[in-house]
Amino acid sequence: xxxxxxxxxxxxxxxxxxxxxxxxxxxxxxxxxxxxxxxxxxxxxxxxxxxxxxxxxxxxxxxxxxxxxxxxxxxxxxxxxxxxxxxxxxxxxxxxxxxx
Numbered sequence: 001x002x003x004x005x006x007x008x009x010x011x012x013x014x015x016x017x018x019x020x021x022x023x024x025x026x027x028x029x030x031x032x033x034x035x036x037x038x039x040x041x042x043x044x045x046x047x048x049x050x051x052x053x054x055x056x057x058x059x060x061x062x063x064x065x066x067x068x069x070x071x072x073x074x075x076x077x078x079x080x081x082x083x084x085x086x087x088x089x090x091x092x093x094x095x096x097x098x099x100x
Contacts, residue, residue: 013048021048025059031059037094040067041064059086063089
């Protein structure tokens, strides 16, 4: 079981890092847990995560809690889950979500 934890580092991903994260999610077949909570990830990062999740078949748990993701980024993630059948747990608590 492969896990990646980048937690409470106040990390913000630039465009290149977002693209790398997306590609890693698309192609990695052993990552089961990704925790990148308590950072300063944005909707752009969420959109790249969503694009990677569409093609991912190994990730079971994703924690993107306590970031700067709004309803826009969360919607991208939710749409990706329509085609992703392996993700079992998603934590998006503590973000800047608002009901519309």
